Amino acid sequence: MPTRMLTDSVASGQEGLTIGPVTVRRGRKVVLDEVRCGPLRPGEVAGLLGPNGSGKSTLLRMVAGLLPAAGRAELDGLDLSGLSAARRGVFCAYMPQAPLPQLMLGVGEMLEAAARVAGVPAARVADLLGRLGLENFARRPVGALSGGQRQLVALALALIREPRILLLDEPLSALDLRHQLRVMEIVARETRMRGMVTIIVLHDLTMALRHTDHVVLLKGGRVFGEGVPEDVITRDSLSALWGVCARVTTDGVIVDGLADMPAGEESD
Ligand SMILES: Nc1ncnc2c1ncn2[C@@H]1O[C@H](COP(=O)(O)OP(=O)(O)OP(=O)(O)O)[C@@H](O)[C@H]1O
Ligand SMILES: [Mg+2]
Structure with missing residues (x-):
């Protein structure tokens, strides 16, 4: 992006x-009905949240350019x-969201190829593997890793x-608690440091509350709400979107039980 264009866009609030x-x-x-959201700011992590089938992966794929029309x-x-x-x-x-296939290609080899294509120095591969706790797996074939380890490689x-826009579809779904926190911290730090726009799909609402800067809620292919996490992840939105009775406290989201949902809404 030329500097002038970036400066102009900042000045115009875009x-x-x-x-x-x-x-x-x-x-x-x-599946998605006139969805609009943003602007999602550089250096910020935006959580994309919603029940199963609400359109999160479809929206992410659209931004990635996989549904260009x-x-x-x-x-x-x-x-x-x-x-x-x-x-x-x-x-x-x-x-x-789909796990990496069990390829026989080495982890380091695969990352070095991705770095080469992106014009990023290959030396960064070892550093990144270290930060993700994968330093001992560089020579292992991807197919010889556990599900969580393969998710970290993905x-x-x-x-x-090192993109401008980082799109992560449920990157925590196979990870243990320590790796979940580690990944959220790495993603937040990389996002800030590189001025990326990051969108992360999560089902863990406490994680979203504590570790995202902005939240977009989807329900049945429409935007139900958008804003800072504390304003958007509320007792009412938990009931309306996920059909649960829950309390949102300073410690996180505590789910007390199922709430009644209008007929037909369960399969959104
Ligand atoms: N290839 C497809 N053909 C037909 N319907 C599809 C296809 N892909 C997705 N859908 C439908 O589009 C809707 C949205 O799917 P999407 O994968 O975006 O949901 P999601 O919010 O990511 O859900 P999840 O939390 O389960 O991953 C769902 O109702 C799904 O059944
Ligand atoms: Mg999905």
């Missing part, structure tokens, strides 16, 4: 990632849909590319 409108149909079902995403006022797939790949790194593959 700095960051603005998404929408985005509409996605799958057969007769509208679905709608708009602008970074600092620049329309990303105008970029070639290769150039969009330089802007955005996307970690999918995260490393996104981080090593």
Whole structure:
């Protein structure tokens, strides 16, 4: 991004990632319905939250450029849909929800290839592996790792590319408690240090409350709320979106039980 364009976008208040409108149909079902959110600010981690099937992965894939016809995403006022797939790949790194396949390729080898493609010095691979606690796995084939270890490698593959936009779809789902915290800290630090816009899909609302700067809530393919986590993750939104009775305290979210949900809403 040329400096002038960035300065202009800051002056006009457009700095960051603005998404929408985005509409996605799958057969007769509208999976995302005129979704708009942002601007999501550089240096901040945005949590994308919502029940199963609410459209989180679909929205992330759209921003990654995998559903180019679905709608708009602008970074600092620049329309990303105008970029070639290769150039969009330089802007955005996307970690999918599906686990890495059990390849026989070595962990270090794979990360070095990703670094080379992104024009990042290969020396950063060892540093990143160390920070993720994977230093002893560099020579191991990906297929010889545990599920959680493979999830950390998938995260490393996104981080090593040093993108402007980092898109992480449930990166904590296979990790133990210590690794979950470690990953959230690394993601927050990298996001701040590199001025990235990071969107992270989470199901752990306490984690979202404590470790994100901004939250977007999706319900049935629509934006239900957006703002600072404390304003958006509330007793009412927990009841309306997840159908649970819960308390939001300074210690986090405590779920007391199931709430009644209107008929037909369970499968959103
Ligand atoms: N390829 C597809 N064909 C048809 N419907 C699809 C397809 N992919 C997703 N959907 C539907 O789109 C909706 C949104 O899916 P999406 O994967 O974005 O949800 P999600 O919020 O990421 O859910 P989860 O928390 O379970 O990962 C769901 O109702 C899903 O069944
Ligand atoms: Mg998903």
